[in-house]
Each structure stands twice: as C-alpha cells, then as structure tokens.
Amino acid sequence: xxxxxxxxxxxxxIRRDRTTGxxxxxxxxEGVMCAGCITRIESALKRTPGVEDARLNFTTKRLTxxxxxxxxxxxxxxxxVEKLGYRARPMRQAEADNGDxxxxxxxxxxxxxxxxxAMNIMLLSVxxxxxxxxxxxxxxxxxxxxxxxxxxxxxxxxAGRPFFQSAWSVLRNGHVNMDVPISLGIILALGMSLVETAxxxxxxxxxxxxxxxxxxxxxxxxxxxxxxxxxxxAENLAAFKAxxxxxxxxxxxxxxxPASALRPGDRVLVKPGERIPADGRVVSGSSSIDESxxxxxxxPRSIGTDDNVYAGSLNIGAAITLKITRQTEDSFVAExxxxxxxxxxxxxxxxxxxxxxxxxxxxxxxAASALTLVGWLAAGAPVHDAIIVAISVLxxxxxxxxxxxxxxxxxxxANRFFRSGIFLNAGDAIERFADVDTVVFDKTGTLTxxxxxxxxxxxxxxxxxxxxxxxxxxxxHPLAASLARxxxxxxxxxxxxxxxGRGIRTTIGGVEARLGSLDFxxxxxxxxxxxxVSSLLAFKCGDRSAIFxxxxxLRPDAAATVNALRRLGLHVKILxxxxxxxxxxxxxxxGVSDWQGSLKPGDKVAVLESLKRGGRRVLMVGDGINxxxxxxxxxxxxxxxxxxxxxxxxxxxxxxxxxxxPVAETVATSRAARALMHQNLWLAAIYNALAVPLAxxxxxxxxxxxxxxxxxxxxxxxxxLRLGLFxxxxxxxxxxxxxxxxx
Amino acid sequence: MNVxxxxxxxxxxxxxxxxxxFIWSLKSNQYDDMDGAALRPLSDDxx
Numbered sequence: 001x002x003x004x005x006x007x008x009x010x011x012x013x014i015r016r017d018r019t020t021g022x023x024x025x026x027x028x029x030e031g032v033m034c035a036g037c038i039t040r041i042e043s044a045l046k047r048t049p050g051v052e053d054a055r056l057n058f059t060t061k062r063l064t065x066x067x068x069x070x071x072x073x074x075x076x077x078x079x080x081v082e083k084l085g086y087r088a089r090p091m092r093q094a095e096a097d098n099g100d101x102x103x104x105x106x107x108x109x110x111x112x113x114x115x116x117x118a119m120n121i122m123l124l125s126v127x128x129x130x131x132x133x134x135x136x137x138x139x140x141x142x143x144x145x146x147x148x149x150x151x152x153x154x155x156x157x158x159a160g161r162p163f164f165q166s167a168w169s170v171l172r173n174g175h176v177n178m179d180v181p182i183s184l185g186i187i188l189a190l191g192m193s194l195v196e197t198a199x200x201x202x203x204x205x206x207x208x209x210x211x212x213x214x215x216x217x218x219x220x221x222x223x224x225x226x227x228x229x230x231x232x233x234a235e236n237l238a239a240f241k242a243x244x245x246x247x248x249x250x251x252x253x254x255x256x257x258p259a260s261a262l263r264p265g266d267r268v269l270v271k272p273g274e275r276i277p278a279d280g281r282v283v284s285g286s287s288s289i290d291e292s293x294x295x296x297x298x299x300p301r302s303i304g305t306d307d308n309v310y311a312g313s314l315n316i317g318a319a320i321t322l323k324i325t326r327q328t329e330d331s332f333v334a335e336x337x338x339x340x341x342x343x344x345x346x347x348x349x350x351x352x353x354x355x356x357x358x359x360x361x362x363x364x365x366x367a368a369s370a371l372t373l374v375g376w377l378a379a380g381a382p383v384h385d386a387i388i389v390a391i392s393v394l395x396x397x398x399x400x401x402x403x404x405x406x407x408x409x410x411x412x413x414a415n416r417f418f419r420s421g422i423f424l425n426a427g428d429a430i431e432r433f434a435d436v437d438t439v440v441f442d443k444t445g446t447l448t449x450x451x452x453x454x455x456x457x458x459x460x461x462x463x464x465x466x467x468x469x470x471x472x473x474x475x476x477h478p479l480a481a482s483l484a485r486x487x488x489x490x491x492x493x494x495x496x497x498x499x500x501g502r503g504i505r506t507t508i509g510g511v512e513a514r515l516g517s518l519d520f521x522x523x524x525x526x527x528x529x530x531x532x533v534s535s536l537l538a539f540k541c542g543d544r545s546a547i548f549x550x551x552x553x554l555r556p557d558a559a560a561t562v563n564a565l566r567r568l569g570l571h572v573k574i575l576x577x578x579x580x581x582x583x584x585x586x587x588x589x590x591g592v593s594d595w596q597g598s599l600k601p602g603d604k605v606a607v608l609e610s611l612k613r614g615g616r617r618v619l620m621v622g623d624g625i626n627x628x629x630x631x632x633x634x635x636x637x638x639x640x641x642x643x644x645x646x647x648x649x650x651x652x653x654x655x656x657x658x659x660x661x662p663v664a665e666t667v668a669t670s671r672a673a674r675a676l677m678h679q680n681l682w683l684a685a686i687y688n689a690l691a692v693p694l695a696x697x698x699x700x701x702x703x704x705x706x707x708x709x710x711x712x713x714x715x716x717x718x719x720x721l722r723l724g725l726f727x728x729x730x731x732x733x734x735x736x737x738x739x740x741x742x743x
Numbered sequence: 744m745n746v747x748x749x750x751x752x753x754x755x756x757x758x759x760x761x762x763x764x765f766i767w768s769l770k771s772n773q774y775d776d777m778d779g780a781a782l783r784p785l786s787d788d789x790x
Contacts, residue, residue: 035782058779101775108769116762123754140747147751 013090024066028236030087060232089239107221110159114214117155125207145197152206178358178403185398208705215713245277266324273478276313280322287317292444296577298552318501339629354406369393393695401712405680408720413673421656429652432636433670435617442622443576448552450642455549468539513541555660562590564664604630680716687712
C-alpha cells in the first residue's frame with residue numbers, strides 16, 4: 001500500500017519534456033561531500049534499470065534523474081540513493097528556481113556583453129588619450145570615436161537594461177532610487193559623446209559609461225548569486241522537512257500522504273514518535289503529547305477523546321486517531337492568526353541605508369549640475385561649453401561607488417552568514433540586526449534543544465546507562481530515542497520484544513531487562529521528584545533499576561552565547577509560555593534576571609510593544625507557533641531551523657544546528673557590516689568632494705573620469721572585503737554548519 | 744597608419760569571438776555547477 005501511495009505523491013513532482021520524451025525528477029540530497037560521492041550516486045543510478053540520466057549538481061546538492069520508461073517508479077531512484085547512505089527528498093519548488101536561474105543567466109549575459117564592450121572601447125580610448133598628447137590625426141581620432149560609439153551604443157542598450165528597467169519602474173511610481181541617477185548618467189554620457197563625436201571634438205565618454213555598467217553589473221551579479229545560493233539551501237531544507245501523514249481512508253486502509261494534502265474531516269493515525277500533521281480533534285485513543293513547539297510549555301500534556309491538538313506537537317505516548325478540523329475553529333490558533341495579522345499590517349517599513357543615501361544624493365547632484373550650467377552661462381561661456389561642463393558633472397558624480405558601497409558589504413556579510421549556517425529572509429535585515437540593543441529569547445526550543453534530552457545522565461551508573469541506551473536503540477519511541485543517543489556506538493540487542501504503549505524487553509546474560517513505563521518495569525516512582533517538568537522512563541535488569549528523567553535541556557552553548565551577547569552590550573530577556581518553575585532553573589544557569597513566564601501569545605506581543613515604546617530595538621529569537629506574532633512585532637527576529645513553519649515565515653533569519661552561537665554572531669557581524677557600509681558611504685562622499693569641484697571647474701577629461709570612477713569603485717569593494725577579516729565571536733573559525741544535521 | 748585597416752577588424756573580431764564563446768558556454772549550462780565541475784576530473788572511474 002505504501003509504495004503505491006508514494007507514487008501518487010511523487011507524480012506531482014515529476015516533469016515531462018515532450019520534445020525529448022524524457023521524464024525527470026529533482027531530488028535534494030544530503031551528505032554529499034566529495035568527488036567520490038558524485039561518482040557513487042551517479043553510477044549507481046545509471047546502473048539502475050530504467051534510469052537513463054542522472055546528474056548531481058554539487059553546488060546546489062540536487063540530483064536530477066531522467067527516464068523514458070512510463071512504468072518507472074521515481075521512488076526507486078530515491079531508494080537507490082538512500083541505500084548508499086545519503087538522504088534524498090523530492091524538490092517541490094522547481095518553478096521558483098527556474099525564474100532565479102533565468103535571472104542569473106540574464107545578468108551574466110549582460111555582464112559578458114558589457115565586459116566585451118568595455119575592453120574594446122578601452123583599447124580605442126587609450127589610443128586616443130595617448131594620441132592626444134602626441135601626434136594622432138583628427139581623422140583617426142574621429143574614426144576611433146565612431147568605432148567606440150558603434151560598440152558602446154548597442155552594448156549599453158543591451159547590458160544597461162537591469163538599471164534602466166529598475167529606474168523606470170520606480171520613476172513611474174514617483175520615487176527615486178540609486179538606478180535613476182545611474183541611468184541618467186549613462187544616457188547623458190552616451191548622448192553627449194555622440195554629439196561631440198559628430199562635432200570632431202577631442203573628448204568622448206563612451207568608455208566611462210560602459211565601465212560604469214560593467215562594474216555595477218559585477219556587483220549586482222554577485223548579490224544575486226548569493227541570494228540564489230541561500231534560497232536553494234533553504235529549499236533543500238524545506239524538502240527534508242516536508243511531513244507525511246497516515247490517513248485512514250473510508251474502507252479503513254492506512255494511506256501515507258503528504259501533510260499538505262490533508263483536508264478537514266480526514267481521519268489520521270498518529271503513531272508514537274510522530275508529529276501531529278495538522279490541527280485536529282482526538283477521536284480515539286489517549287496519549288500524552290509534547291506541545292513545546294506550539295505553546296512553549298515543556299511538560300507533556302495528557303490527551304483523550306475530544307481534546308484539541310495542534311500541528312507540530314510530538315506524540316510521546318500511544319497511537320491516537322485524529323479528525324482534522326478547520327484551523328479557525330480553535331481559539332488558540334485563531335488568536336495567533338489575529339495577532340499575526342495585526343503585527344504584520346502595523347509593521348513600519350524600514351528605509352534602507354542605500355535608499356536613504358539615494359534620496360539625499362540625487363537632488364544634490366542634479367542641483368549641482370544645474371547650478372554649474374547657470375554659473376558658466378553667467379560667467380559668459382558659450383552655451384555649448386556650459387552644457388558640456390554641466391553634463392560632465394553628472395557623469396563624474398554618477399554614483400558608481402555609492403551604488404556599490406552598500407551592496408558590496410551585503411554580499412560579503414551574507415556570504416559569511418551563509419558559511420555559519422544563518423539564512424536571512426529580508427534584504428535589509430543586516431542593518432536592523434546592527435541596531436539591536438535588547439535580545440528577547442523564547443525558552444522552549446530556542447534556549448533549550450528542540451528534542452527532549454536525558455537530564456540525569458550523571459546520576460546513573462555508567463554500565464546501567466549503557467545497557468538501557470543499547471536497549472533503547474530497538475524502539476522508535478521519542479523518549480527512548482533521547483536515551484538511545486547515549487549508546488556509544490554499540491549495536492541493538494538481538495531479541496527484543498515491544499509492548500506498544502508500555503515498553504520493551506530483552507534478556508541480557510540470562511536476566512530479563514525491561515525499559516518503559518514505571519509499572520511495566522515494576523520500579524518504585526518514589527525517587528522521581530521532578531515529575532511534571534520531565535517525563536519518566538524506567539529501566540530494570542535483575543536487581544538493578546534506574547529512572548531516567550527526560551525533558552528539555554539547554555543548548556550546549558546557551559550560557560556562552562548569553563554572555564557573548566552581554567559583552568556586545570545587549571540586554572537579555574526571556575519571555576516564555578512555560579510555567580515559572582520550569583523557567584527558574586534555566587534563567588539561573590544563564591544568569592538572566594529579567595524573565596517572565598506563563599505568557600500567552602498576546603502577552604508576548606504586549607511586552608514587545610511596551611519595549612518598543614520605551615525606545616528599545618528588540619531582537620526576538622523564538623520558534624513556537626505562539627512566538628510567530630512576537631517575531632513579526634519585534635524590530636528584527638531569528639528562528640532556529642527546528643521552528644514551526646509559521647514562525648520561520650515571520651522571522652528575518654533562520655539559523656541551523658544545535659548551537660545558539662549564530663545569534664551572537666549575527667549581531668556582531670551585522671555591526672561590523674554596518675560600520676563598513678558607513679565607511680564606504682564616506683569614501684564615496686570623499687570621492688565626490690574631490691571630483692565634483694574639478695568637474696565644475698571644467699577640468700575633467702575622459703581619462704580623469706575613467707581613473708576616478710574605476711578607482712573609487714575598486715576602493716569601496718576592497719573595503720567591503722575587509723569584513724571577511726573580522727574575527728569570529730570566540731575566535732573559532734566558522735564551522736561548516738550547512739552540513740550539520742538539522743532534524 | 745594603413746595598418747589600422749587590418750588591426751581594428753582583427754581586434755574587434757577576437758573580442759567578438761571571446762564574447763560568442765562566453766555566450767555559448769553559458770547556453771550549454773557550464774556555469775550551473777561550478778563546484779562540481781572542479782571535482783569531477785578527480786574521479787577516474789567516470790568512463
């Protein structure tokens with residue numbers, strides 16, 4: 001049954017090419033590290049009957065498998081890859097990526113054309129410049145200028161489109177961005193040069209205009225490439241996260257379907273260890289569920305018939321059957337929706353640094369140019385000369401350095417974030433991260449690890465722990481899974497039997513060993529004082545017994561990160577939906593005195609709003625559905641990759657891995673990046689302060705223009721690259737967190 | 744300066760050849776997997 005339904009799931013993800021008759025599917029593959037992996041995967045697939053083509057893209061970690069046979073099951077390809085020890089999941093957002101790829105090629109084509117034109121025009125221009133001071137004849141110069149025009153005009157019309165289109169679209173809406181002065185500068189430089197060439201003049205600015213386009217395209221292409229890379233990793237992660245559900249059909253058969261295919265009224269079976277795929281009501285069975293991702297509450301909740309359960313909760317008891325309900329039926333989810341809607345609509349749009357600079361810059365430059373024209377006319381210069389000087393002011397101030405100043409830093413910063421496993425959703429997030437003065441953490445799933453952990457490992461005899469952990473390897477129960485992590489490389493026991501909902505047993509050296517609930521193992525619960533905060537798991541082997549406390553435990557570097565944030569001058573606060581007695585030990589260990597517990601989603605938003613009114617810039621870090629509205633309300637926000645989809649969609653950035661260090665790293669790197677952005681803007685301003693008086697005085701020749709414009713662009717780019725030299729928070733090099741397991 | 748009659752078309756022709764080669768390489772998907780292209784020559788059992 002399973003295989004057949006998986007095929008129906010996959011059939012929506014395959015693509016048929018009618019001209020070649022080839023059917024393809026794209027898979028995200030995890031664990032590909034080296035050249036050997038490429039060969040191993042591709043050759044194993046090519047040996048598989050039916051498969052005609054297999055190509056692994058190492059950059060995006062995606063595998064394209066092609067076949068012609070209509071009966072071929074794509075799930076065979078997935079199985080083949082998984083048998084080799086890699087994880088593979090079908091990709092869903094293939095179309096979005098195609099648009100990205102097309103844009104990338106478009107920019108690269110423009111870049112190629114601009115590069116070709118720039119090189120050839122420079123060849124002609126350098127000849128003219130050296131000829132002007134030696135013995136070039138006016139006829140040769142005219143020929144060179146006309147040739148330049150012949151190359152420059154079509155090249156600019158083709159390669160300048162990204163800037164012209166962007167400038168036109170904002171002008172139509174009555175706004176100004178950096179592309180407006182850029183486009184104006186390019187068009188005026190080309191137009192004036194054409195007129196001057198026709199008049200047999202000494203100077204033409206074709207080279208400046210084309211070089212400008214080339215440099216700016218370099219910046220834009222780098223920016224786009226990095227965004228694309230970030231997005232493709234995010235899509236791969238989404239493919240691995242996609243949940244499935246066991247739907248119970250009308251004739252009581254169990255069918256595996258993607259969670260997104262569930263409809264209200266469907267009946268769904270949720271086994272222990274599975275996450276609840278959609279909001280619903282329990283129709284049969286009773287169990288306990290871990291709702292920490294929904295409400296932040298760390299203690300498991302007992303549920304029975306007619307109780308409401310929320311998507312994302314982990315079933316840690318016995319199997320239950322749910323009836324899927326419409327989302328808005330439930331008060332909790334409806335409340336979150338309402339808060340979220342309000343937060344998103346009231347969010348004030350942050351004006352980016354580059355846009356603020358553009359708003360200031362364009363009027364000043366255009367006014368300076370107009371004043372130059374008036375000034376030269378008033379001083380009695382001929383109209384032609386006055387216009388030439390005024391246009392040369394516009395050309396020399398064409399904001400090449402300014403347009404690169406901020407994006408260059410963003411590219412370097414985003415690349416650094418990427419390597420540390422931090423993905424930014426919002427382009428202006430870096431600037432907002434740099435402004436932060438308060439960090440608000442959610443507790444459960446954010447300060448603590450998303451999966452339950454064994455808390456009292458120190459208090460248990462090592463060989464008892466080892467045996468219990470080894471026994472735990474034989475079951476998929478989530479509580480046992482946290483115990484099984486302590487089995488240091490040993491294999492499961494051979495002969496293990498499981499009693500669903502109670503526990504498992506085997507024989508170790510002739511003695512029966514049991515792992516499971518307290519009464520299943522016959523262990524006295526008297527010592528388990530912390531019940532309520534954590535779940536209990538008992539182990540008994542002969543006369544030895546142990547009680548394991550399993551619950552939330554702090555991320556390994558949570559304390560170090562909180563200290564690092566304090567060193568950065570930030571105030572740290574905890575806002576949790578959990579009860580006070582669950583927060584106190586966490587807050588004590590982290591040394592955080594400012595915390596509030598038992599907060600409903602609306603309370604969190606209210607606290608953030610009052611901080612905002614107090615002039616605070618808050619970075620909110622949270623993962624639960626109850627945090628979504630708070631994430632949207634905060635100045636800027638981060639989510640761990642384990643967060644609920646709703647929260648991830650609201651957060652400005654997502655970080656990978658078990659470590660909390662990315663939070664401090666994001667703030668530190670963003671601050672360094674913003675300092676460099678300001679430096680770059682000042683460098684661009686200094687360049688203008690030097691170049692504009694020369695232009696107004698009419699002393700700028702094409703040689704000076706080319707040298708000054710290229711020079712300033714290169715200086716701001718080199719300055720941006722310095723960001724790569726800043727030290728990491730604690731001196732450790734950025735680990736390749738992208739490869740780290742995420743689920 | 745009659746030599747310009749040969750030199751200019753040659754220079755432009757070479758440049759154009761480069762541009763055409765670049766666009767051809769772009770069209771034949773050679774920039775899609777830059778990291779993989781660097782690794783593929785290392786495996787010799789790809790024959």
